[in-house]
Amino acid sequence: MNFKEEIKNYQPINEQEVQDQKVILQLIEQFPDILTRDNAVAHMTSSGFIVNPTFDKVLMIHHNIMKKWAWTGGHADGESDLLAVALKEAKEETGVKEIQPLSQQIASLDILSVSSHMKNNKYVNTHLHLSIAYLLICDENQSLKVCENENSGVAWIDMHKINPEHFSQHDVYLYQKLINKIQKYKKETEESLWK
Template identity: 30%
Template sequence: MNREQLLRTLKSYRTPFEEEKSFVEEFIALCEDPLAFSRERKEGHFTASAWIVNKRRTHALLTHHRKLNRWLQLGGHADGNDNLMEVAMTEAREESGLISLKLVDSFIFDIDKHLIPANSRDAEHFHYDVRFLIEAAMDEPLTISDESNDLAWVNYDIIPDVVKSNDSILRMLEKTSKSEFVL
């Protein structure tokens, strides 16, 4: 999914979630920026994430992010790669050590715009996160990356307690918990 395909997909993207609907036009506009997939765009840039679930849709793989000190889905910066599906799969492999990753669908699963706090290297900025639904086997060994404090398969029932008020994760959880969203 290159820049042009991403733009076409975003233009036809439909969601029943109001917050997600509010991001679509900004994502479309960002596609036009030559630096959209680069950290050089200081005010914000595209990232890609993997919502990794088991085949039975009872658990999601979450990482305890070292810098943000929160449980999140796996993902990262595009670093110039405009194929966000490829970025999501690469980040999922690098951050989990999983080999059995299977892209459930080539369509965008979720989008989210969120603020990243300033740190020693970067000023406060936005991540325009494009997410893909990925399946993996829970019995495969996990490898914790340098970017994480921990990595765990979390039962759907306790994800709300683990992620607290992270609405975007709760939205992805809802999408994989309800039959109308399950592919």
């Protein structure tokens, strides 16, 4: 399945995702270079929300540009397999070697605005990230390594700390959608063990 079909087949969970899915599909049609950073308006990105096997911690990075703790992820840079992008970015940004998708399916989609900034001594204009996120899982005993050109920290964060006391309201919203899906997955998995 190609990335456009994958996005089209995603079942939005709320009005925000309904609208963002519609706009993302329109932008894919409008811009043939949407998978690259050549497009000045929007870039396809893929993120990984990485959980441990007990589903109570999230592996996050302290992002150099955003100056905050965040999920892993990055630009598609021409790659149409967005799950592969999420896995590659997760490994590069955290140093973990073994990581798996919890599901092959998209877990959330969002349009995220990116303010203008400097990167590698070059000006990057304000643009949109068409963010496709996946749920990933890995053993929390693996060694972690900072990717200095991307982040200044890598850490397992207790899931209950993803709240307005520690994260912005927008990030809490973004991550809570994924936490809800993880909790649903955990409940369904536990119930199937008792059948």
